Amino acid sequence: MELVIGCVGKPSAGKSTFFNAVTDGKAKLLDVAGLIPGASEGAGLGNKFLDDLRHAQVLMHIIDVSGHTNEKGEETVGYDPINDADWLDTEIHQWVFNNLWKRWTSIARRHKATKSSLQATFVGQLSGYGATPSLVSKVLDRLSAKEPVDLSTWGEEEVHNLVKIFLDIRFPTVLVLNKADQGDDTDRNIEKIVEKYGSDRCFVASAAAECFLRAANKQRFIRYEPGSMFYSTLEDDDEEQAKADAEKGLGPLKPIEKKIHRRLERISDMVLFRYGSTGVRAAINAAVELADVVVVYPVKSLKSFATNTTPGATNKGIFADAVIVKRGTTIKELAMRVSQFLGSNLAYAEGEDGRRRAEDEPITSNNLIIKFTTTIASSTLTPSDSSATDKEGKKGVKKGAKAGPSNVEE
Structure with a gap:
C-alpha cells in the first residue's frame, strides 16, 4: 500500500515538468487531469478530475506563479496566480457540497428514521471521498456537534461548514509556486500567495531547473544531489571525490559546454542562490509530512x-x-x-x-x-x-x- 500524492493544477502550470523532476521520490505521485473553473459542474475534464482525487491522501497544487498563463492555461501576461489557489479549493468544495445538498432532505430523513449516530451517517455519505470513522470523528470534534442532532434543521450554511472542515482534514494541500525563475511579477505573486496561505504550505520551486540539473548530473557534466543548493563541476573536482565516483561505477566529470554553462549560471542566480534549492524535493517532503x-x-x-x-x-x-x-x-x-x-x-x-x-x-x-x-x-x-x-x-x-x-x- 502506497502513500499517494495527487498532483493537481491547471493546464500548462508545469505538472509534467514536475513529474519529470521527481524520479526517486518517497511516495507515488498521481497525475490528476488539468482543472479549469467550472469542473464541479462538469466543465473541462470536470468529474474525472474530481473523481481522481479520491485516491490521494494529500494534494500538491502546482501553480504557475509567473502569471504567464490564465485560469485555462492559455498564454497571457499579468495574470494573478492567487486566483488559481482560490478556485481549486472552491471547485473541490462545490463538488462535495453539491453532491450532499441535493440529497440532504433524504439524508436527514434517513438519519432520523434509523436513529443513526452522526458518525455513522456522515461515514455513509462521505465514504466515497475516502472518509473513515476516525476521520469523521475528527470532523465532528471540530464541529462541536452533540448528539442527538436533527439534520433537517441544517441549512446550506451548516452543510458548507461540514464540507469545509471535512476537506481540510481529508485533503491537506501543499502549494508549489512553480516557474519561480521567470521574472516579471513573480516575486510579487509569491509574496501575495505566501501572505494569504502561509509559508508552511507554500514552496517556491522551479521544476524545469530541477530537471536540467538532474539531466546534467546524469550526463556527468555536474555532480548534483537533488534538493541541494550546490552542484560541482570538473573544475571543482578533487582526487578523493573522483575515486569515490569510480567505486560507484561512475565515470569522470566532463568539461561543460558554453550553452550548458550559461544555463547553469542562470539556475544558480535565479533559483539556487535566491531560494536555497529548486524547491522540488522540499515540496515532496512537505507533502509526505502533511499526510x-x-x-x-x-x-x-x-x-x-x-x-x-x-x-x-x-x-x-x-x-x-x-x-x-x-x-x-x-x-x-x-x-x-x-x-x-x-x-x-x-x-x-x-x-x-x-x-x-x-x-x-x-x-x-x-x-x-x-x-x-x-x-x-x-x-x-x-x-x-x-x-x-x-x-x-x-x-x-x-x-x-x-x-x-x-x-x-x-
Whole structure:
C-alpha cells in the first residue's frame, strides 16, 4: 500500500515538468487531469478530475506563479496566480457540497428514521471521498456537534461548514509556486500567495531547473544531489571525490559546454542562490509530512516478528508486510486495510508488548507492530481465496460448531 500524492493544477502550470523532476521520490505521485473553473459542474475534464482525487491522501497544487498563463492555461501576461489557489479549493468544495445538498432532505430523513449516530451517517455519505470513522470523528470534534442532532434543521450554511472542515482534514494541500525563475511579477505573486496561505504550505520551486540539473548530473557534466543548493563541476573536482565516483561505477566529470554553462549560471542566480534549492524535493517532503502517515507492520509472531509461521518455512518474512495508514487510524480500520477477511473476522489484536488493543484504539508511533487473531481458523478460510469458503468450510467445521481463534494475517 502506497502513500499517494495527487498532483493537481491547471493546464500548462508545469505538472509534467514536475513529474519529470521527481524520479526517486518517497511516495507515488498521481497525475490528476488539468482543472479549469467550472469542473464541479462538469466543465473541462470536470468529474474525472474530481473523481481522481479520491485516491490521494494529500494534494500538491502546482501553480504557475509567473502569471504567464490564465485560469485555462492559455498564454497571457499579468495574470494573478492567487486566483488559481482560490478556485481549486472552491471547485473541490462545490463538488462535495453539491453532491450532499441535493440529497440532504433524504439524508436527514434517513438519519432520523434509523436513529443513526452522526458518525455513522456522515461515514455513509462521505465514504466515497475516502472518509473513515476516525476521520469523521475528527470532523465532528471540530464541529462541536452533540448528539442527538436533527439534520433537517441544517441549512446550506451548516452543510458548507461540514464540507469545509471535512476537506481540510481529508485533503491537506501543499502549494508549489512553480516557474519561480521567470521574472516579471513573480516575486510579487509569491509574496501575495505566501501572505494569504502561509509559508508552511507554500514552496517556491522551479521544476524545469530541477530537471536540467538532474539531466546534467546524469550526463556527468555536474555532480548534483537533488534538493541541494550546490552542484560541482570538473573544475571543482578533487582526487578523493573522483575515486569515490569510480567505486560507484561512475565515470569522470566532463568539461561543460558554453550553452550548458550559461544555463547553469542562470539556475544558480535565479533559483539556487535566491531560494536555497529548486524547491522540488522540499515540496515532496512537505507533502509526505502533511499526510501524517505511519508505517504499521502486521506480524504473525511477536517474538520473531515473522509474517510466515508455517512449520518448516525457510522464508519467515521478518517485517515482510507493511501498511501505510494515516496517524489516528483505528485498529479495526487497519485490519480492514490489510484485508476484508481480516477486518470482518477480527477476534482481537495485540501490540508488541503483548497487550490486547481495543478495536477503536488509534494507531500512533507507539503501536506500529500489530498481531491480529481472527475468529475463523486459517485452515477453514483463507483470505486470499474466498471461493474456498463453502468447500473448506464444510470440510473443516461441523455444522453448528464454532471455530476457535486463529492467527491470520495477509
